[in-house]
Amino acid sequence: MVNISSSSVLRDARRVVVKVGSSLVTNDGRGLDEVAIGEWCRQMAHLIRDGREVIMVSSGAIAEGMKRLGWTVRPKAIQELQAAAAVGQMGLAQMYETKLKLNGLGSAQVLLTHADLADRERYLNARSTLLTLLKLGVVPVINENDTVVNDEIKFGDNDTLGALVANLVEADALIILTDQKGLFTADPRKDPDAEFVHEARAGDVALEAMAGGAGSSLGRGGMITKILAAKRAAGSGASTVIAWGREPDVLIRLSQGESIGTLLVAQTQKNQARKQWMADHLQLRGSVVVDLGAVVKVRDEGKSLLPIGMVQVEGDFSRGDVIAVRDGAGIEIARGLANYSSSEARLLCRKPSADIEKLLGYAAEPEMLHRDNLVLAR
Numbered sequence: 001m002v003n004i005s006s007s008s009v010l011r012d013a014r015r016v017v018v019k020v021g022s023s024l025v026t027n028d029g030r031g032l033d034e035v036a037i038g039e040w041c042r043q044m045a046h047l048i049r050d051g052r053e054v055i056m057v058s059s060g061a062i063a064e065g066m067k068r069l070g071w072t073v074r075p076k077a078i079q080e081l082q083a084a085a086a087v088g089q090m091g092l093a094q095m096y097e098t099k100l101k102l103n104g105l106g107s108a109q110v111l112l113t114h115a116d117l118a119d120r121e122r123y124l125n126a127r128s129t130l131l132t133l134l135k136l137g138v139v140p141v142i143n144e145n146d147t148v149v150n151d152e153i154k155f156g157d158n159d160t161l162g163a164l165v166a167n168l169v170e171a172d173a174l175i176i177l178t179d180q181k182g183l184f185t186a187d188p189r190k191d192p193d194a195e196f197v198h199e200a201r202a203g204d205v206a207l208e209a210m211a212g213g214a215g216s217s218l219g220r221g222g223m224i225t226k227i228l229a230a231k232r233a234a235g236s237g238a239s240t241v242i243a244w245g246r247e248p249d250v251l252i253r254l255s256q257g258e259s260i261g262t263l264l265v266a267q268t269q270k271n272q273a274r275k276q277w278m279a280d281h282l283q284l285r286g287s288v289v290v291d292l293g294a295v296v297k298v299r300d301e302g303k304s305l306l307p308i309g310m311v312q313v314e315g316d317f318s319r320g321d322v323i324a325v326r327d328g329a330g331i332e333i334a335r336g337l338a339n340y341s342s343s344e345a346r347l348l349c350r351k352p353s354a355d356i357e358k359l360l361g362y363a364a365e366p367e368m369l370h371r372d373n374l375v376l377a378r
Contacts, residue, residue, distance in 0.1 A: 009239045009265060011257035013172035015053040015134070017238075018044065019162035019229075023179045024245040025060035025092075031067045032060065032091055036246065038099045040177075043251035044139060045103035050255065053134040055169065057142045057162040058096065064088030085146035096141045106138040111145035117164050120320030124337070127168050128364065134169070159225040163232035163240075170372075174233045175254060176226050177245030182262030183223060185210050202234035202264035227264075234266035284335065286315020286342050287324035288368065298325060299333045299376060304367040307348035307356065317342045325369065336374035339365040 010016075020040065027033035044054045062081060065088025066074065075081055093109045100107040110130065116122045133140045144161050159176060166174040186194040200207060211224035223242075230240035243250055243261025254260055290298070294309025305325060317323050318341050325334040340348065340360075345368060347359050353366035 009263065010173050010175075010241065010254045013052070013239075013255070015055075015169060015171045016047065016173050016175060016255075017055045017057060017162055017166045017169070017171045018175045018177065018251065019057040019158060020059065020177045020245055021158070021179065022059040022063045024177060025058055026063040026067070028179075032064050032095050034095065034099075037095050038102070040245075040251065041096065041099035041103055041105070043249060045100070045105055046252050047255055048105065048137070048139075052255065055130065055134070055140045055142065055165060055171070056096070057158055057165055058092065059143070059158045061085045061088035061092050061143055061146060064091045082147045089143065089147070092143070093141065096139075100139055106136070108133050108138050108140050110140045110142045111147075112142060112161065112165075113145045114161075114164070116145075117168065121318060123168065124320045124339075124364075130165075130169050159229040160232065163229040163238075166233040166238040167236040170236055171233075171238045174230070174238050174240045175251065176229065176240060176242045177250065178226065178242060179245065180223065180242070181244045182242050183207065183210060183227070197262050198259060199263045199265065202240055202266050203231040207264070230264040234264070234268060237266050237268050239266045240264045284315070284324050285317035285321040286313065286338075287326050287332070288313050288345060289326050289328065289330075290333075292328070294325075295327050295333055298371075298374065302371060304371040305334075305336075305369040305374070306353055306366070307345070307351050307368050308353070310345065310349045310368060313342050313345045313349065315342060319344075319364070323369075325374075332377045334369075334374050334376050336369040339368055339370065 018040070024036060025033060027036070040056075044056065047054050062074070062084045065084030065086065066072075068087050068091065069084060071084070075084070089111075097107045112126060116126055130140050142161070142165055144158060162174055162176060165171070181196065183197040184194040185197060188194040197210070207227045208224065211222065211227045226242050230242070233240050241254060241261050241263050243254070247253075247260055250260055288305070288310045289312040290305065290309045291311050294305060297303040297309065298305050315323070317338055319338060321338050322335055323338045324332045325336070326332050338345070344360055348356060348368065351359060356366065357363040
C-alpha cells in the first residue's frame with residue numbers, strides 16, 4: 001500500500017463522527033455494555049473539552065431489543081426486526097443519556113432513514129438540526145430508524161449511515177470502532193501471511209478486494225461495508241479510521257495523532273467536492289437578482305446572501321436547490337443552495353432577516369444562501 005504522511009489528519013480534525021458497532025455496544029449480544037459505552041462517552045467529553053464537535057452513530061438497538069425480548073436468534077421477519085429495534089432503542093438512548101450526563105454533556109436521539117438523506121429538503125432539515133445541536137454543546141446519538149424502514153434491515157448499514165452523516169455535517173473525520181484491529185490484506189484467521197494495513201487512500205479499489213464478508217453472528221455486515229463507507233465519506237473530504245473499539249483511550253489517542261487501526265485518507269479537501277458539485281450544475285432551477293450592496297458582500301467580501309439584498313426572484317425552485325445569484329445586469333456572480341423556495345423568496349425580497357418568521361410563519365435560516373453553501377462564478 002502507498003505510505004501516506006498523514007499524522008495530522010485526526011489531530012487537526014475539529015468535527016468528528018464516531019460510529020460504534022453492535023458487537024461492541026452490546027458485548028457480543030449480551031445486552032448493552034454499560035462500561036464500554038461509559039468509556040466512549042468519557043472520551044467524547046474529552047474531545048469536546050478540547051474544542052471539538054462530536055456526533056455518535058451507534059448500532060445496538062436490535063441486539064438490545066432481542067435481549068429484552070428474550071430472543072437468542074436474530075429473527076428474519078421484517079416486523080419482528082422492527083419490533084426489536086423499537087424495544088431496544090429505548091434502552092440505547094437511555095444508556096447514552098445517562099453516561100453523557102455523568103460527563104457533563106447533554107444528548108439528543110436522532111433517528112434517520114436513507115430517505116431522509118435522499119430528499120433534499122429533509123436533508124437540509126437534518127443538517128440544520130445536527131449543526132444546531134453541536135452549537136449547543138449537545139451530543140447527537142444517531143441510529144437508523146429501523147422501526148419504519150420497509151426494506152430488509154442490514155447489519156453494517158450504520159457504517160454507511162456514519163459516512164452519510166459525515167457528509168451531511170461536513171465532518172473532518174469518521175471513526176469506525178469495530179471488533180477488529182483494522183484492515184488486513186487478507187483474512188488473518190485464514191491466511192497467516194496477511195499483513196496489517198496501517199494507511200491507504202480511501203477509495204482505492206484494491207481495498208475492496210481485501211475486505212472480507214460478515215464477521216459477526218449479530219448481523220450481516222463486515223469490513224467491506226467499512227471500506228465502502230470510507231470511500232463515501234472521502235467524497236466530502238472526511239478521512240476514516242477503522243479501529244478496535246476496546247483499545248484504551250482510542251478516541252483520545254487518535255485525536256492526539258497516534259496511529260491506531262487503519263487510516264483511510266481522503267484525497268479531496270473538505271468543502272471542495274460540494275462546491276465543485278454546485279459549480280458544475282448545468283441546469284439551475286432559478287435565480288435571485290441582488291442589489292449592488294449584496295454583490296459587494298457576496299462576491300468581494302465572501303459574505304452570505306441575506307434577503308434584504310434581493311430585488312427579484314426568477315424561476316421555480318425548492319429549498320435545497322442550486323440557484324444562481326445575479327447582479328442587476330443579469331450576470332451570474334455566484335450560485336449556491338437555497339434556504340427558501342422561490343415562492344418564499346419572493347416574499348422575503350428587500351426584507352430584513354428579523355422579519356422572516358413573521359412573513360413565513362417560520363425561520364429556517366437568517367440567510368437566503370449561506371456563505372458555506374456558495375461558490376463564486378468562474
